[in-house]
Amino acid sequence: MNDPVFSRIAIIGVGLIGSSIARASAEYGAAGEVILYDASPEVRDLSAKLGLGTIAPTLEAAVSDADCVIVCVPVGAIGAVAAGAVPAMKYGAILTDVGSVKSEAARALHDAGDGRIHVIPGHPIAGTEQSGPEAGFPTLFRGAWHILTPLSGQDEAYQAATDQLAAFWTLLGAKVEAMDAGRHDRVLAITSHLPHLIAFNIVTTAFDLESVEQGEVVKYSAGGFRDFTRIAASDPVMWRDVFLNNKEAVLECLGRFSEDLAVLQRAIRWGDGDTLIREFTRARTIRKAIIDAGQDSSAVNFGRNSPEPEEDA
Amino acid sequence: MNDPVFSRIAIIGVGLIGSSIARASAEYGAAGEVILYDASPEVRDLSAKLGLGTIAPTLEAAVSDADCVIVCVPVGAIGAVAAGAVPAMKYGAILTDVGSVKSEAARALHDAGDGRIHVIPGHPIAGTEQSGPEAGFPTLFRGAWHILTPLSGQDEAYQAATDQLAAFWTLLGAKVEAMDAGRHDRVLAITSHLPHLIAFNIVTTAFDLESVEQGEVVKYSAGGFRDFTRIAASDPVMWRDVFLNNKEAVLECLGRFSEDLAVLQRAIRWGDGDTLIREFTRARTIRKAIIDAGQDSSAVNFGRNSPEPEEDA
Incomplete structure (x- = not known):
C-alpha cells in the first residue's frame, strides 16, 4: 500500500x-x-x-x-x-x-x-x-x-x-x-464536446424516423448507428452544462463541422466521388494514430466479435 | 458437420x-x-x-x-x-x-x-x-x-x-x-449510411484543427472522439459507392440531421438548457432498446475498462 x-x-x-x-x-x-x-x-x-x-x-x-x-x-x-x-x-x-x-x-x-x-x-x-x-x-x-x-x-x-x-x-x-484553461476548452470542444453533441443529435434524428420505420432503427443498429448511441446515453444534465459553459468553442467547432458536412453533401448530390474518396481516406490515418498512441484498443469492432459466441451451429 | x-x-x-x-x-x-x-x-x-x-x-x-x-x-x-x-x-x-x-x-x-x-x-x-x-x-x-x-x-x-x-x-x-429494396435503403440510410458520413466528417473537421492543436486531438480522443474514428476507418471506396448509390435516402436523412443540429446549435447559443435536456434525455431510451434487442454489448465503455489493466500501483 x-x-x-x-x-x-x-x-x-x-x-x-x-x-x-x-x-x-x-x-x-x-x-x-x-x-x-x-x-x-x-x-x-x-x-x-x-x-x-x-x-x-x-x-x-x-x-x-x-x-x-x-x-x-x-x-x-x-x-x-x-x-x-x-x-x-x-x-x-x-x-x-x-x-x-x-x-x-x-x-x-x-x-x-x-x-x-x-x-x-x-x-x-x-x-x-x-x-x-x-x-x-x-x-x-x-x-x-x-x-x-x-x-x-x-x-x-x-x-x-x-x-x-x-x-x-x-x-x-x-x-x-x-x-491553460482556455486551451483545454478548445481542445476538448473537438475531442469530446462536439462528438457528444453530434451523437445526441443523430439519435434525435433517428428517433423521429423510428416511429415510421417500425423499430428497424434499433434492429439494424449494428450497421454503425449503435457506436453513436453509447456516448449519447451519457448524463443529460452534465452535458447541458458543458455546452452552455463552453459555448464559444463548441459553436466554433460546430460551424466548421457544418461547413465540412456541406462539402460532403454537395459531393453526394453532384456525384463527386473524388472528393468523397479524398476525405474518407484521411480518416484512416487518424484512427491509426489514436491506436498507436494507446488511446483506444486495436481490437476490431470494439471487440464485439470476440470472444466467439458460445452457441455452435 | x-x-x-x-x-x-x-x-x-x-x-x-x-x-x-x-x-x-x-x-x-x-x-x-x-x-x-x-x-x-x-x-x-x-x-x-x-x-x-x-x-x-x-x-x-x-x-x-x-x-x-x-x-x-x-x-x-x-x-x-x-x-x-x-x-x-x-x-x-x-x-x-x-x-x-x-x-x-x-x-x-x-x-x-x-x-x-x-x-x-x-x-x-x-x-x-x-x-x-x-x-x-x-x-x-x-x-x-x-x-x-x-x-x-x-x-x-x-x-x-x-x-x-x-x-x-x-x-x-x-x-x-x-x-423491399427501397425500404432497406431508407432504413440503412439512418442506421448505417448517415452514421458513417457523420463519422467521416467529424474526423475531417478534427483533422483540420489537429495541426493547430499540436497532436492533442489524438492525445485526448478518449473524451468521445475515438468512438467515431472506428467506423471512419472503413473502406473509402466501398463508402463512396454507398453514398453515390443511395443518394436520395442519404440526402433526406442528412437534411433532417442538419435541421435537428440547427435546433441544438440555437439552444446552445441562446442558453436554452431545457431544449438540450429534452433532446439528450431521449437518447438514453434508444441505447437501452439497442442493448435489450441484443444489438450491442451492455459492457460499459465498449468494454475498454475490462479486464483490468495488468500493471499495478
Whole structure:
C-alpha cells in the first residue's frame, strides 16, 4: 500500500466520477480517509450502502477537516458548491473539481476562494456512458489523462499544492498534464464536446424516423448507428452544462463541422466521388494514430466479435 | 458437420466480407466447395496463401460450375461483375451480392440477368473497420441480420432458390429477413449510411484543427472522439459507392440531421438548457432498446475498462 497523499479528502457529488475517486482512493491508498457528501439524501444513503466512505450529513461537515476537496458536480453547479464549501475549509487546503469545462470552472472556483485555500481546477479524461454512485469503479482513471489547469500568478505554496494534487491523481493511475484553461476548452470542444453533441443529435434524428420505420432503427443498429448511441446515453444534465459553459468553442467547432458536412453533401448530390474518396481516406490515418498512441484498443469492432459466441451451429 | 446447402459457391471479390464468407462456409459446412476470384492478382495470391479456397484464374472459370455466385465488391462495381459472370453461369444458379445499397444492386444484378438464373440481392448487417482478405473471420455473421431483397413477380423456383439462400446464411449464423429494396435503403440510410458520413466528417473537421492543436486531438480522443474514428476507418471506396448509390435516402436523412443540429446549435447559443435536456434525455431510451434487442454489448465503455489493466500501483 502507498503512503496516502492526503490524510483526508472530501468528495462532493457522488456520481460516476465521485464514486470512482472514492473507490480508487481506497484501492490504491491515495487518501487516508474518504468523506463524501451529496445534496441528494437518496444518493447519500446509497453511497453509505455501497461502502464508499464516511458519509457527511452536510457540505460543511464534509469539507471542514479535509486536506483536499474534490467537487464532482455538473459544471453549472460548481459555483454554488464551492461558495458553500470554502468558508468551512481549513487553511491551506486544496479545492479542485472534475468539470469538463475549465474556464468556467476556474472562474466559479476562484470567485468562491478567499485567499486561505488553493484553487486548482482539474479534469479527468475518463468516464463511461453510465451515471450515479453505482456506476463507479476503482480502475476508471488508470491510463487516462488528468488535466490540471492551475491558476496563474500564484506562490510557491500553490505550486507545492499542485504537485501534491498531481501525485494524488498519479496514484489513482492517471497521467497528469498541466494546461491553460482556455486551451483545454478548445481542445476538448473537438475531442469530446462536439462528438457528444453530434451523437445526441443523430439519435434525435433517428428517433423521429423510428416511429415510421417500425423499430428497424434499433434492429439494424449494428450497421454503425449503435457506436453513436453509447456516448449519447451519457448524463443529460452534465452535458447541458458543458455546452452552455463552453459555448464559444463548441459553436466554433460546430460551424466548421457544418461547413465540412456541406462539402460532403454537395459531393453526394453532384456525384463527386473524388472528393468523397479524398476525405474518407484521411480518416484512416487518424484512427491509426489514436491506436498507436494507446488511446483506444486495436481490437476490431470494439471487440464485439470476440470472444466467439458460445452457441455452435 | 452440416450437409452443405450448396455443392459449390463462387465468391467474387475477396475483401473483409468475401473472405469471411469463405471462412464461415468451410467452418460451418455450408458449401461443399468454395471458389474465389478477385480482379487483383495480388489479392488472388494472398487468398491462396490464406487457404480461403480454390482460386480461379478468371471470373468465368470461377462461376461456371457454381450453384451460387456471391458478388462481394463495392456497389458501383456490381453491374460490371454481374455482366461478366451471368453468361458463364449454369442454368438455375443463384446470383446474389452483399452490397449495402439494395435498389441499385438489384437494378445492376437484374440488368445482367438473362432469365436462366435467379437474381436474389442480399446484405449482411455485419462488418468491422478493417478491409481486405486478411481481415475476414468465420464468426463475422453469427448473430447478425442478413437482409434479402427478393425481386417481385417471380415463380416458385425463384422462391425455392430464395429459401435455399436463406438456409445458407442461416448456417453461417445469420438471422435472415426479407424486405423491399427501397425500404432497406431508407432504413440503412439512418442506421448505417448517415452514421458513417457523420463519422467521416467529424474526423475531417478534427483533422483540420489537429495541426493547430499540436497532436492533442489524438492525445485526448478518449473524451468521445475515438468512438467515431472506428467506423471512419472503413473502406473509402466501398463508402463512396454507398453514398453515390443511395443518394436520395442519404440526402433526406442528412437534411433532417442538419435541421435537428440547427435546433441544438440555437439552444446552445441562446442558453436554452431545457431544449438540450429534452433532446439528450431521449437518447438514453434508444441505447437501452439497442442493448435489450441484443444489438450491442451492455459492457460499459465498449468494454475498454475490462479486464483490468495488468500493471499495478
